Amino acid sequence: MxxxxxxxxxxxxxxxxxxxxxxxxxxxxxxxxxxxxxxxxxxxxxxRPPLKARPMRDEIYVRLGLLVDKDPARALELLESQRRVYHLQMAELTRARIQLARAQGPDRLRQEMMLDAALLHVEADLKWLDNCEARLRARGGQES
The missing domain is CATH 1.10.10.10 (Winged helix-like DNA-binding domain superfamily/Winged helix DNA-binding domain)
Structure with a gap:
């Protein structure tokens, strides 16, 4: 507000x-x-197109940034809990997309585009989490 x-x-x-x-x-x-x-x-x-694709202000970036060097094990736990959040969000968006496919109305195309964008962002976030986890595990393996 x-x-x-x-x-x-x-x-x-x-x-x-x-x-x-x-x-x-x-x-x-x-x-x-x-x-x-x-x-x-x-x-x-x-x-005009936006100058930044997506601002890096999300809490997960800040939290992970603070944990990655200080406590890699907690960083991995954070990644796993965030992964669960994203999977729940994806399920919710997918349900909404299925309901929208059955609907009619003048706003349908706009709503489909917004839901598709949200789903694709969650997919990208999940891929990013996988990448972060792989890097953390590789670094942990090298330090052992």
Whole structure:
């Protein structure tokens, strides 16, 4: 939530959105409306590819980075527990993909693309875990 509101405040300051006060169901809410300048910036943003494929901010990278030299055995345990998390995530995404295949609607293509992206990222993450495990085990074998 903090990320969303700080981004909206920055966009408000930059003139990309305007704040419209509105009341809904007895409570005051903030409603933002995109400006013409905001629409132009959105079009520019949509036309550019992201500069980074995927930011390396995920907790697993930080945790593994701290454990790999300090405690390789714990690093291997972390890899195995993370592997279980990814397998559960993959099962959930696969169930969602199967349900979506039975559905109809105007959002289906967008949803299929997002689910495919998520599944492919989990597959890549699992492959990366396998690579990390192999490297840790090889290093452990050399030190013995």
């Amino acid at each position: 903090g990320q969303i509101y700080s981004t909206l405040e920055r966009m408000l300051k930059d003139g990309l959105v305007v704040l419209e006060e509105s009341e809904g169901q007895g409570e005051e809410r903030k409603v933002y409306r995109i400006t013409e300048a905001g629409l132009e910036e959105l079009e520019r943003w949509l036309a």
